Each structure stands twice: as C-alpha cells, then as structure tokens.
Amino acid sequence: xTDEARKEVIETMSDNFDTQDEPQxxxxxxxxxxxxxxxxxxxxxxxxxxxxxxxxxIGLLHKTWWQxxxxxxxxxxxxxxxxxxxxxMIPRGRIFQREDGLFQMMxxxxxxxxxxxxxxxxxxxEFNLQxxxxxxVIDTHWDIGHGWSQEYDL
Numbered sequence: 001x002t003d004e005a006r007k008e009v010i011e012t013m014s015d016n017f018d019t020q021d022e023p024q025x026x027x028x029x030x031x032x033x034x035x036x037x038x039x040x041x042x043x044x045x046x047x048x049x050x051x052x053x054x055x056x057x058i059g060l061l062h063k064t065w066w067q068x069x070x071x072x073x074x075x076x077x078x079x080x081x082x083x084x085x086x087x088x089m090i091p092r093g094r095i096f097q098r099e100d101g102l103f104q105m106m107x108x109x110x111x112x113x114x115x116x117x118x119x120x121x122x123x124x125x126e127f128n129l130q131x132x133x134x135x136x137v138i139d140t141h142w143d144i145g146h147g148w149s150q151e152y153d154l
Contacts, residue, residue, distance in 0.1 A: 022046055023103060024127040025057040027065065030091040030110075030119060031082070037126050038082070038090070041065055045097045054099040062087055062094075063147065088147045095127050102133045108143035111136065 026042030041060055048056040066087035073080045082090065093107035111119050124130050140146055 025095045055096045057096045
C-alpha cells in the first residue's frame with residue numbers, strides 16, 4: 001500500500017470516528033419481552049435539514065418501516081413474528097431535534113409503565129444523546145393502539 005493510499009484510509013477511518021458520537025434522530029419501538037429497542041432506524045442529526053416546523057427527524061414513518069419488515073419475511077416464507085402485530089400495539093417513539101438544539105423523545109403514555117428514566121436511558125444511549133439537551137414529550141399519537149387518522153407529513 002502506498003503512503004498516499006494509507007493516508008486516505010486513515011482519514012476515512014478518522015472521519016468515521018468523528019461522527020461516532022454525533023447525536024442521531026429517528027424512530028424506535030420498545031420490545032418489553034426482550035427488554036430492548038427494536039426497529040431502530042436513525043440518521044445523524046447534522047445530516048438532516050430542519051423542516052418548515054423547525055424540527056428534524058428521519059422521514060420514514062413507523063407504519064412504512066413495519067410493513068416493509070413484515071413483507072420481507074412473508075416474501076422469504078419466514079414467520080413474521082412480532083411483525084404480525086399492528087405496529088401501533090408495540091410501544092414506539094420518535095426522536096426529533098428542534099432548531100434550538102433540544103432533542104425530544106416523543107412517545108406515548110406507555111412510558112409511565114416503566115421505571116422513571118429507564119426508557120430514556122436506553123434511547124439516549126442508542127441515539128448518542130447523552131451529552132445534549134434532552135426531554136421526553138408524551139403525545140397520544142404514540143399511545144398504544146393510536147396512530148394518525150391520515151398520513152402525517154414530517
């Protein structure tokens with residue numbers, strides 16, 4: 001390997017290390033049976049522009065992600081497992097970043113069923129939010145069994 005190629009590899013690796021701890025936004029479910037986050041889909045907050053409402057998150061809807069997972073399993077003739085359930089029946093949430101830098105975990109009242117701060121800790125670790133302003137916001141949209149009556153435009 002030439003010195004130039006070696007230098008390029010090192011620069012690429014260091015770029016990856018630089019973003020390793022960057023805060024992320026996205027969606028998740030909480031699998032209470034396995035006590036872990038499920039279906040996490042995220043992106044670095046710095047790579048996403050703010051929308052007209054002054055928020056950033058990934059554009060992927062929970063419903064869309066869930067349906068894709070179920071369809072993949074059906075296509076492979078595998079058991080759909082948890083994906084056979086209605087996506088709204090599994091505790092879920094979304095991470096947003098506001099223009100003022102605050103990261104918000106939007107979730108349903110289901111979070112009250114767990115020890116205070118427990119789900120927040122899992123989410124903060126998964127989305128690299130340990131060192132940023134963070135709050136939890138409870139909204140009925142993310143309650144068990146609830147969803148949008150029509151598609152929602154992030």
